[in-house]
Amino acid sequence: MAAHTGQGRRSAALFDLDGTLVDTTYLHTLAWWQALRQHGHDVPMARIHRAIGMGADRILDDLLGSGRSRSEDESIADAHGALYAVWYDVLRPFEGAADLLRATAARGWTVVLASSASEDEVAAIRRALDADEVIAAATAGSDVDTTKPAPDLVEQALEEVGAEVEDAVFVGDTVWDVEAAGRAGVPCVAVLTGGASREELEKAGAVAVYEDAAELLRRVDTSPLGRPSRPES
Incomplete structure (x- = not known):
C-alpha cells in the first residue's frame, strides 16, 4: 500500500527487525x-x-x-x-509488532523492512511476523557493501520502493539504527526492546522513543507514523 506524496512519490516507513519487531x-x-x-x-x-x-x-x-x-x-x-x-522456528514477535505494521500501512505508508540480517534470518522473521500482506519490500545485509551504522541500508530500502528521504521515517532499537537513519537524512523513532537506554537513543538523535512496539501501536496517531502524507498535487 503506497502513500503518494506528490506525483509518483511515496511515504516509506522503514522498520528494523531484530530487537524492534522480534525478540532476538x-x-x-x-x-x-x-x-x-x-x-x-x-x-x-x-x-x-x-x-x-x-x-x-x-x-x-x-x-x-x-x-x-x-x-x-x-x-x-x-x-x-x-x-x-x-531458533528460527520459535522466534517471537513483540506484542503488537505485526499489528503495528498493519496500522502503519493503513495510514498510508509503504512498509519496508530494513535489516542488516542475512537473507535467511530476514525470511525467518517474516514468517514469524506473518504480516507479508503489508510489507512492500525488505533488505538484508547482503544488499549493500557497508552495513549499519552506515546509511547504505536505509538508502537501499528507500530505493526499493522509490521513496525520498523527506518522505520517510525509520523505526529501530539501537544507536546504530538511529545513526544510520540520521546519516541518510531520515528521522528515527526508537523502541527500548533491544536493550539500549532511552538516554542513549535520544543522544544518538532519535526523534521519539517508546517502550516497545505495543506502545508505539497504541500511540501511533500521535507518533511520527501517524502524520498524514503530503496531499497529492
Whole structure:
C-alpha cells in the first residue's frame, strides 16, 4: 500500500527487525558469543550486546579490531548463522509488532523492512511476523557493501520502493539504527526492546522513543507514523 506524496512519490516507513519487531537481540548475542569462542575469542557478552544491530562485518571489526587478520571472519559469521538458525522456528514477535505494521500501512505508508540480517534470518522473521500482506519490500545485509551504522541500508530500502528521504521515517532499537537513519537524512523513532537506554537513543538523535512496539501501536496517531502524507498535487 503506497502513500503518494506528490506525483509518483511515496511515504516509506522503514522498520528494523531484530530487537524492534522480534525478540532476538539476546539470541544474537549468545550466538555470536558461542561462534567467537569456537574460534578462540573470549569476548564478554555485554560487549557483544552493544554491537548487535551492526552487520556481521562491523560487529567483528568492533569486537576483534579492524586491524586483525580477516581470514576467519567468514567462518565465524557462518558459525553465528548456524547457531542462530536453531531458533528460527520459535522466534517471537513483540506484542503488537505485526499489528503495528498493519496500522502503519493503513495510514498510508509503504512498509519496508530494513535489516542488516542475512537473507535467511530476514525470511525467518517474516514468517514469524506473518504480516507479508503489508510489507512492500525488505533488505538484508547482503544488499549493500557497508552495513549499519552506515546509511547504505536505509538508502537501499528507500530505493526499493522509490521513496525520498523527506518522505520517510525509520523505526529501530539501537544507536546504530538511529545513526544510520540520521546519516541518510531520515528521522528515527526508537523502541527500548533491544536493550539500549532511552538516554542513549535520544543522544544518538532519535526523534521519539517508546517502550516497545505495543506502545508505539497504541500511540501511533500521535507518533511520527501517524502524520498524514503530503496531499497529492
